[in-house]
Amino acid sequence: MISAEDISANRYIPKLPAVPFEVDEDEGIAVKVEGDRILEVNGIPISDLSVDDVARILNRVDCGTVTLKLVPSDLLSASSSAVSHIYLRAQHDYNGRDDIRHPCPEVALSFSKGDILELLVCNDDHWWQARRIGSGAFAHCEDNRS
Structure with a gap:
């Protein structure tokens, strides 16, 4: 009963930071689309690495910049459609x-x-x-x- 009251009173809604008015357009932010395949993280090939190894690479980033080399999902699906039926x-x-x-x-x-x-x-x-x-x-x- 108490949790229902808290939910209805919006006590559990997270407080999000304000959205900045101006955004720098040169940030180089890319969106990874579901199905994209990651080939490299910061110049390190990851095809033979485990998820834990990739997480360690990402945790070592100290300057906040992560560079990914991706194969877009639309290229992957185009190449897989060439497979004989x-x-x-x-x-x-x-x-x-x-x-x-x-x-x-x-x-x-x-x-x-x-x-x-x-x-x-x-x-x-x-x-x-x-x-x-x-x-x-x-x-x-x-x-x-x-």
Whole structure:
């Protein structure tokens, strides 16, 4: 009850510093977009480093300047789209909702013999992510042991 009163009285809202009226446009601030890949931090290649090692590099920065070398996500997606697609023709009917081995049967893709499936993710030993061609863009997990 007390916490509800505190919340309604705005006692837990953080106090933010005032926004500066003038902002220096030459700060060189860049925004890292989700999906961007970081190649270097302050000139140090990080592709073989752990997250902890990268954190140590960032903690050693004393002048407040961090330089990142990034590969933008749009370049990564363009290069990954050049990967050849894998298509399969179903050799039997499959009803994913009735498969007791399926980890999430409510989103399973069902298909009939002769349907064309495009494999999207094949990195699991037991399940593939696929979509049925010609029936929308929904992706589902499929049992690859069938």
